[in-house]
Amino acid sequence: MQIITEIESLRLAALSELDKNETLEQLESWRIRYLGKKSELTTILRSLAKLDLEDRKEVGAKANQFKSILESGLAEKKKLLEEAAIISSTEEGSLDVTLPGNVMTTGRLHPTTQVIESICSIFQNMGFQVVEGPEVEWDSYNFDALNIPKDHPARDMFDTFWVDNNETNEKARLLRTHTSPVQIRVMEKEQPPIRVIVPGRTYRYEATDATHESMFYQIEGLAVDKNITLADLKGTLFEFCRLLFGEQRNVRFRCDYFPFVEPGVEVAIECLACHGSGCRLCGYSGWLEILGAGMVHPNVLKRVNIDPEIYSGFAFGLGVERIPILQKGIEDIRLFYSNDLRFLKQF
Ligand SMILES: [Zn+2]
Numbered sequence: 001m002q003i004i005t006e007i008e009s010l011r012l013a014a015l016s017e018l019d020k021n022e023t024l025e026q027l028e029s030w031r032i033r034y035l036g037k038k039s040e041l042t043t044i045l046r047s048l049a050k051l052d053l054e055d056r057k058e059v060g061a062k063a064n065q066f067k068s069i070l071e072s073g074l075a076e077k078k079k080l081l082e083e084a085a086i087i088s089s090t091e092e093g094s095l096d097v098t099l100p101g102n103v104m105t106t107g108r109l110h111p112t113t114q115v116i117e118s119i120c121s122i123f124q125n126m127g128f129q130v131v132e133g134p135e136v137e138w139d140s141y142n143f144d145a146l147n148i149p150k151d152h153p154a155r156d157m158f159d160t161f162w163v164d165n166n167e168t169n170e171k172a173r174l175l176r177t178h179t180s181p182v183q184i185r186v187m188e189k190e191q192p193p194i195r196v197i198v199p200g201r202t203y204r205y206e207a208t209d210a211t212h213e214s215m216f217y218q219i220e221g222l223a224v225d226k227n228i229t230l231a232d233l234k235g236t237l238f239e240f241c242r243l244l245f246g247e248q249r250n251v252r253f254r255c256d257y258f259p260f261v262e263p264g265v266e267v268a269i270e271c272l273a274c275h276g277s278g279c280r281l282c283g284y285s286g287w288l289e290i291l292g293a294g295m296v297h298p299n300v301l302k303r304v305n306i307d308p309e310i311y312s313g314f315a316f317g318l319g320v321e322r323i324p325i326l327q328k329g330i331e332d333i334r335l336f337y338s339n340d341l342r343f344l345k346q347f
Helices: 002-020 024-035 040-050 053-091 111-125 153-158 181-189 230-245 298-303 322-328 333-337
Strands: 136-138 173-175 194-203 215-226 251-256 261-270 287-296 311-319
Touching: 002 024, 002 040, 002 053, 024 040, 024 053, 040 053, 111 194, 111 215, 111 230, 111 322, 181 194, 181 215, 181 298, 215 230, 230 251, 230 261, 230 287, 230 311, 251 287, 261 311, 287 298, 287 322, 298 311, 311 322
Parallel strands: none
Antiparallel strands: 136 173, 194 215, 215 311, 251 261, 261 287, 287 311
16 A cells, blocks of 8 residues: 555654754754654544545554654653753763762761760670669758768768758759769669669759869769679779770779768779870879779668668769760860860761
8 A cells, every 4th residue: 555655664764864863953853844743644644534444444553653653762862862961061061070069967976975875885784774863853862861961071072053942951952963862762662683874964063164064974883782792893893994995904993982882992094195104184193083983881771771781782983074085185074065066076
């Protein structure tokens, strides 16, 4: 049939011309020529009505197949030309892929939180459980229950913010000066064996300077059981110091005084900067004090109805910020809580 041959040659011409289009404008005129309202294809499709039924079927199928081949060829070519257009515009400099991109800023844990997490995980691996307590505390929990009665001179070391006016009342509330009252709260509720580690904020009424801040973090530890001795305390704290400061670090253990322990000890590590030979960081002593500890005073146990004839325990406490201050040589404790990103981003 004449018309089938026409479609066939039209197809060959259209496809060979399609390849020659080099711009989107050329492609558009190609589309009008072969697929537009006035194209030969449209004319053929319109003329179908004049054919008899059999021929109409055959020619119609052929023409529609031709049309869809041209349409998919057009779409493919258009995509290629558009991609090429983007690349060439880049070459002309409208998009410089060598320029630095926009930095996606991500948050991170505060240096204090990082230290708390690593200290807690060391003690958790030794079987201690992490507990927390209130920051607004009763006078009796903060002082009396810890063997610091009203007239005790140790109270002078703990000047704090009072929530209630009447300082002489046992029921007066204050911002806790140490995490130790949580020891009392735990021992009131639970019977030995007890092994807890208590991280949290503490407060002192201080004139702030490079080494004093009115709010800081402490971590407190407590173990109460039968047959707990000073050797258990020493073993636990030596292991802790080696895990936090390195296997080879020398640790010093010597007497100190705290009202809620008897005997009391102080733990120091070999200076991180000079390894014991003496420098400005360690005050030329070669040692850095990092925590206070001792055996829980029998008066403290009696007060929470734990019999000191049967049970004994040890407790320790350390200032959290002191660890990164010593490790990283930070010169001002106030940097921790002044929310300066230039400082915080370094951790
Ligand atoms: Zn030193």
